[in-house]
Amino acid sequence: MLTPVVRTILLLNVLVFILTSNNPGLIYQFGLRSFLSSDFNPVQLLTHMFMHAGFMHIFSNMLGLFIFGPMLERVWGPKRFTFFYFFTGIGAALLFSGINYFETIGMYDAARAYPINPSPEAFMDFVTRYASGMYDQVAGFIDQYEARPADPALIDGSIKIVNTYFSRQVYEPMVGASGAIFGVIMAFGMLFPNTQLFLLFPPIPIKAKYLVIFYGAYELYSGIYRAQASNVAHFAHIGGMLFAFILIKYWGSQRKTFY
Structure with missing residues (x-):
């Protein structure tokens, strides 16, 4: 009862x-x-x-x-x-x-710093350190980014991925x-x-x-x-x-x- x-x-x-x-x-x-x-x-x-x-x-x-x-x-x-x-x-x-x-405090600092100096290496470092669970989802994107590191579309895409993942974890x-x-x-x-x-x-x-x-x-x-x-x-x-x-x-x- x-x-x-x-x-x-x-x-x-x-x-x-x-x-x-x-x-x-x-x-x-x-x-x-x-x-x-x-x-x-x-x-x-x-x-x-x-x-x-x-x-x-x-x-x-x-x-x-x-x-x-x-x-x-x-x-x-x-x-x-x-x-x-x-x-x-x-x-x-x-x-x-x-x-x-x-x-997430480390991720917070990394996500704020990444758009200032984006690169395939920095993107890979962010994924490895803070978002290894989504590596399989972005593996193809990483290959493209490493092949064309100066491509504005890929740079913008990497920034969007970092911000989206960070927002999902924090907000x-x-x-x-x-x-x-x-x-x-x-x-x-x-x-x-x-x-x-x-x-x-x-x-x-x-x-x-x-x-x-x-x-x-x-x-x-x-x-x-x-x-x-x-x-x-x-x-x-x-x-x-x-x-x-x-x-x-x-x-x-x-x-x-x-x-």
């Missing part, structure tokens, strides 16, 4: 999803932007949690909240569960944004409640480690603690070794689990007020 806070969060996410489906511009206004973007606004650390990129995105997140959230709310109560949900969601966004900043908003949901999953695994969960894929029972370990290991691997073209914010997932772990351990040290 749904608990009050879980029900409210579910309804808000569904309502915002319907609203943004009819007005996609809201995602670009309230989705989480990079710290390097001129469109970054601190309020996006909160608002991005209620926006999703598509039906399967919101479905998977809300399913996780529906399955694991009510038990936590019953144990903690509405106030503590609400604080936990937003603490992990915003914490995840901060971790993701921080890592994104350090990953595309990150949306979704995944950070908070992974925090909820982490909390469930820590508070109810031996609870048997029955998975659909594969259809086998598994204890909650092992499911959390699997999720955490997979997201850490994906976050470090993901293709650069990936738009999955794996470090937001890891951040949700990390902040959940920290908060629960802190609450555990305050036994007089825990639960």
